[in-house]
Amino acid sequence: MWDYTEKVLELFYDPKNQGAMEDTHEVGIKIATGEVGSIACGDALRLHLKVEEATDKILDARFQTFGCTSAIASSSALTEMIKGLTLDEALKVTNKEIAAYLGGLPEAKMHCSVMGQEALEAAIYNYRGIPLAAHDDDDEGVLICSCFGISDAKIKKAIQQNNLFSAEQVTNYVKAGGGCGSCLAKIDDIIKEVKQELAKEKIHNQSELATNQSSQLGQQKPLTNVQRIALIQKVLDEEVRPVLIADGGDVELYDIQGDKIQVILKGACGSCPSSTATLKIAIESRLRERISKDIIVEAI
Secondary structure, eight states, rough: OOOHHHHHHHHSOOOOOOSOOOOOOOOTEEEEEEEEEGGTTTTEEEEEEEETTOOOEEEEEEEEEOOOOHHHHHHHHHHHTTTTOHHHHHOOOHHHHHHHHTTTTOOOGGGHHHHHHHHHHHHHHTTTTHHHHHGGGGSSSOOETTTTTEHHHHHHHHHHHHHHHHHHHHHHHHHSSSSTTHHHHHHHHHHHHHHHHHHHHHHHHHHHHHHHHHHOOOOOOOHHHHHHHHHHHHHHHIIIHHHHHHHTEEEEEEEETTTTTEEEEEEEHHOOOTTIIIIIIIIIIIHHTTTTTOOEEEOO
């Protein structure tokens, strides 16, 4: 028995805005429809939007859902959330906001909120006359889960938007891996790839911030040896190690000889084939930006 919130049960037993939407051919009004899922896979949602063409404002929204308690409640919640929004505002609605509106969903039912977000995107792009293939990353991806027809692009999107860390979580959000299970190893590889990309992006953003701060502060007085060692340790502890630890690795300062800094890579970093990239991108470039452009980092 799933532990549903009162709001979920309320919208399941008494759903708002359920049913089809007829086109009355009103001047300046257009009906848009988006469909996701399939009855064969267990859940399907058809979302209808009534849009004022002059303002792009959603005047009304209705849904037709085949699915479980969470699917119906999520669809009903979505229609309530987007009424009165412009299409651009509605596109910013996330599956996490749908779940939050409901007071939360069981982890294994989060795919229902994802289905709502995808149906909304499909309806808006249909309204704008843009083919799904032109905006849907899934069409450009590689099929990973043949049971539910899920691509690597859709899995990556779910991981990034919801900060997922395990194949089980991916299954809960997009169903991939929930059938025969043969794709679970591939999902684990995708999770690792995404986390590495996010870590590199975080380091890059931190580097840009540090560069901007340095240009604003201007020339600083030369550091003493004690200050230099302390600053190197501080940068490693506060700016480098958290990123590496998040990806299963770590780094320890071993010795400092002038501009040559020796470190010990641990965990996943120590055995990773891309450890050289970690040294240069994650550690050396960061220390060069924060302390000195002459620094060279070596692993021992």
